[in-house]
Amino acid sequence: MKIAVLPGDGIGTEIVAEALKVLNVLDLKFEMETAPVGGAAYEAAGHPLPESTLKLAKAADAILFGAVGDWKYDKLERALRPEQAILGLRKHLGLFANFRPAICYEQLTHASSLKPELVAGLDILIIRELTGDIYFGAPRGRRTAPDGHFPGAEEAFDTMRYSRPEIERIARVAFEAARKRNKHVTSVDKANVLETFQLWKDVVTEVAKDYPDVKLDHMYVDNAAMQLVKQPKFFDVVVTGNMFGDILSDEAAMLTGSIGMLPSGSMNASSQGLYEPSHGSAPDIAGKGVANPLATILSSAMMLRFSLNQPQAADRIESAVQHVLAQGLRTADIWSEGTTKVGTREMGDAVVAAI
Amino acid sequence: MKIAVLPGDGIGTEIVAEALKVLNVLDLKFEMETAPVGGAAYEAAGHPLPESTLKLAKAADAILFGAVGDWKYDKLERALRPEQAILGLRKHLGLFANFRPAICYEQLTHASSLKPELVAGLDILIIRELTGDIYFGAPRGRRTAPDGHFPGAEEAFDTMRYSRPEIERIARVAFEAARKRNKHVTSVDKANVLETFQLWKDVVTEVAKDYPDVKLDHMYVDNAAMQLVKQPKFFDVVVTGNMFGDILSDEAAMLTGSIGMLPSGSMNASSQGLYEPSHGSAPDIAGKGVANPLATILSSAMMLRFSLNQPQAADRIESAVQHVLAQGLRTADIWSEGTTKVGTREMGDAVVAAI
Ligand SMILES: CC(C)[C@H](C(=O)O)[C@@H](O)C(=O)O
Numbered sequence: 278m279k280i281a282v283l284p285g286d287g288i289g290t291e292i293v294a295e296a297l298k299v300l301n302v303l304d305l306k307f308e309m310e311t312a313p314v315g316g317a318a319y320e321a322a323g324h325p326l327p328e329s330t331l332k333l334a335k336a337a338d339a340i341l342f343g344a345v346g347d348w349k350y351d352k353l354e355r356a357l358r359p360e361q362a363i364l365g366l367r368k369h370l371g372l373f374a375n376f377r378p379a380i381c382y383e384q385l386t387h388a389s390s391l392k393p394e395l396v397a398g399l400d401i402l403i404i405r406e407l408t409g410d411i412y413f414g415a416p417r418g419r420r421t422a423p424d425g426h427f428p429g430a431e432e433a434f435d436t437m438r439y440s441r442p443e444i445e446r447i448a449r450v451a452f453e454a455a456r457k458r459n460k461h462v463t464s465v466d467k468a469n470v471l472e473t474f475q476l477w478k479d480v481v482t483e484v485a486k487d488y489p490d491v492k493l494d495h496m497y498v499d500n501a502a503m504q505l506v507k508q509p510k511f512f513d514v515v516v517t518g519n520m521f522g523d524i525l526s527d528e529a530a531m532l533t534g535s536i537g538m539l540p541s542g543s544m545n546a547s548s549q550g551l552y553e554p555s556h557g558s559a560p561d562i563a564g565k566g567v568a569n570p571l572a573t574i575l576s577s578a579m580m581l582r583f584s585l586n587q588p589q590a591a592d593r594i595e596s597a598v599q600h601v602l603a604q605g606l607r608t609a610d611i612w613s614e615g616t617t618k619v620g621t622r623e624m625g626d627a628v629v630a631a632i
Numbered sequence: 633m634k635i636a637v638l639p640g641d642g643i644g645t646e647i648v649a650e651a652l653k654v655l656n657v658l659d660l661k662f663e664m665e666t667a668p669v670g671g672a673a674y675e676a677a678g679h680p681l682p683e684s685t686l687k688l689a690k691a692a693d694a695i696l697f698g699a700v701g702d703w704k705y706d707k708l709e710r711a712l713r714p715e716q717a718i719l720g721l722r723k724h725l726g727l728f729a730n731f732r733p734a735i736c737y738e739q740l741t742h743a744s745s746l747k748p749e750l751v752a753g754l755d756i757l758i759i760r761e762l763t764g765d766i767y768f769g770a771p772r773g774r775r776t777a778p779d780g781h782f783p784g785a786e787e788a789f790d791t792m793r794y795s796r797p798e799i800e801r802i803a804r805v806a807f808e809a810a811r812k813r814n815k816h817v818t819s820v821d822k823a824n825v826l827e828t829f830q831l832w833k834d835v836v837t838e839v840a841k842d843y844p845d846v847k848l849d850h851m852y853v854d855n856a857a858m859q860l861v862k863q864p865k866f867f868d869v870v871v872t873g874n875m876f877g878d879i880l881s882d883e884a885a886m887l888t889g890s891i892g893m894l895p896s897g898s899m900n901a902s903s904q905g906l907y908e909p910s911h912g913s914a915p916d917i918a919g920k921g922v923a924n925p926l927a928t929i930l931s932s933a934m935m936l937r938f939s940l941n942q943p944q945a946a947d948r949i950e951s952a953v954q955h956v957l958a959q960g961l962r963t964a965d966i967w968s969e970g971t972t973k974v975g976t977r978e979m980g981d982a983v984v985a986a987i
Pocket residue numbers: 360363364523824825854
């Protein structure tokens with residue numbers, strides 16, 4: 278089991294260190310190698326995703342990823358900015374299936390912006406297509422507008438696109454996932470406006486025929502953004518494209534009130550995967566030892582389950598996290614009156630102890 | 633003052649009737665003409681936006697629009713579906729500036745999914761560009777994928793595009809609006825991924841130089857979807873493109889908990905405008921006399937203010953709506969224990985009486 282460890286920037290190093298502590302007490306044998314990514318890699322090697330890091334990632338069974346980004350790189354040209362490392366890894370490894378659970382932990386229900394009755398017990402799985410759509414579509418760039426409202430003016434453009442097999446494979450991932458859950462898939466599109474998402478809707482509808490035990494409904498993306506707020510528990514599995522998935526998965530994560538708890542995994546066709554917390558690099562609290570390592574620890578559990586075929590080990594980690602929550606331990610982001618505030622390292626230690 | 637009245641489908645007829653009652657007690661002289669639009673126009677004339685309706689709309693100073701759409705048209709080819717009427721009106725009248733307030737009325741704070749302290753007093757104005765972006769960008773269609781993950785497969789594609797003057801004019805609308813409010817503009821983009829929104833960000837930043845009294849910040853769309861949930865009161869004016877604006881304005885509207893109260897207006901360069909409630913045609917409650925007419929009534933106030941230059945009349949309507957809320961009158965969608973439930977017509981009558 279080869280793991281490429283890419284801590285990245287900001288709190289990345291701190292939270293990944295805790296996940297490694299946890300992995301190391303599982304009595305499993307991993308081959309681990311660490312490499313720089315994002316801003317850290319730009320500093321070290323002049324590029325956010327150096328060849329050597331990409332090579333390591335490609336050769337691994339799974340990648341444990343921290344977070345990338347810092348305001349100080351905002352002025353760099355786009356190709357050198359930290360986020361390009363994520364996009365590059367997704368593209369070069371073909372990580373087309375992104376799993377983003379939005380779970381509301383019983384003990385943290387009060388932390389949600391939403392009224393407790395709306396989110397208590399919430400458990401949504403957002404499956405976002407991750408290598409297609411307008412993220413990677415060509416042509417794109419700047420040019421003189423050939424037509425439109427201001428022909429002759431400078432314009433910028435991008436291409437949204439999805440092919441039938443791209444939609445089909447992510448739809449299958451969603452239906453398979455739903456079979457192991459509440460057997461309900463909501464496919465989110467904008468078929469009333471976009472050609473791309475009319476094809477999306479058509480293909481998802483066809484694929485659904487192979488899953489008669491799963492209920493499928495279609496929802497426009499604007500309505501989905503509303504229903505997530507109005508009745509989040511309506512959803513079980515949500516499947517959507519790269520752009521809409523970017524927006525809705527973050528909205529859903531924030532609804533739980535504890536984004537510091539939410540893991541994420543992105544897989545390719547051979548179950549190779551990249552696992553990272555749903556939150557970002559939080560440069561404002563980096564180095565202070567206060568970041569919540571639980572999303573990263575839970576991402577390592579996802580990694581064990583989906584890419585390393587170690588479901589029992591994954592269960593052990595997840596139970597240990599439940600245990601520390603039940604003990605009342607909280608990092609600053611999820612702390613509330615009556616619970617015990619702990620730092621990044623103490624939280625990692627507590628999970629290790631619980632295992 | 634020529635008003636084209638387009639009631640449309642579902643509850644459209646009922647709610648527009650109440651707005652007309654209100655307009656008619658203002659002691660102003662309007663020339664009003666009614667025409668079918670959406671599904672109703674498809675039934676009557678075979679097209680959701682018949683030539684005669686479009687002509688009437690073009691000749692008017694303002695359009696009072698109800699709502700369009702019904703499940704029974706889902707099977708029609710896209711070009712004949714009710715929503716095409718909205719897209720056609722936006723396009724043919726050049727209605728590029730969409731104003732979507734998300735206001736939380738004091739008496740309705742409890743109706744929000746969010747905790748009261750997060751939404752009490754909420755007053756966001758979302759300004760959505762409405763005639764560009766991926767909504768109208770060409771080329772678009774289906775074809776054989778020339779490259780990508782599955783070359784040779786069937787694919788669908790759309791083009792996102794914005795030109796410099798298109799961005800400039802909507803940015804100016806936003807800065808001007810912010811000057812009359814809390815002098816804070818948040819421009820929402822996805823410049824880290826899209827060429828279109830890198831240009832967007834660049835142009836908005838340039839335009840901001842003409843408005844040194846207004847604070848500008850930039851936010852990625854995924855983060856905006858989160859911050860709307862986490863701290864909605866952070867926002868004053870939000871300006872964004874057509875696609876992101878579609879999603880975020882609906883999310884923001886739903887956060888208030890009373891989308892049945894929210895008006896919307898879409899204007900062109902000569903202040904001609906289309907005014908409609910933020911909610912849809914609600915075919916499930918059509919004809920029952922229970923729909924909330926207040927969003928449409930408030931849309932007619934927006935119409936008086938922005939297109940007909942009658943700010944006092946607009947104020948009178950808005951005060952009357954405040955008054956009926958203070959009286960405790962509520963339609964079913966905003967009803968709660970201790971208030972008086974009324975139907976569509978009674979609510980309209982109450983506003984008329986308050987004027
Ligand atoms: C950093 C950015 C390119 C990325 C995305 O838009 O996909 C991020 O928002 C995410 O969701 O992983």
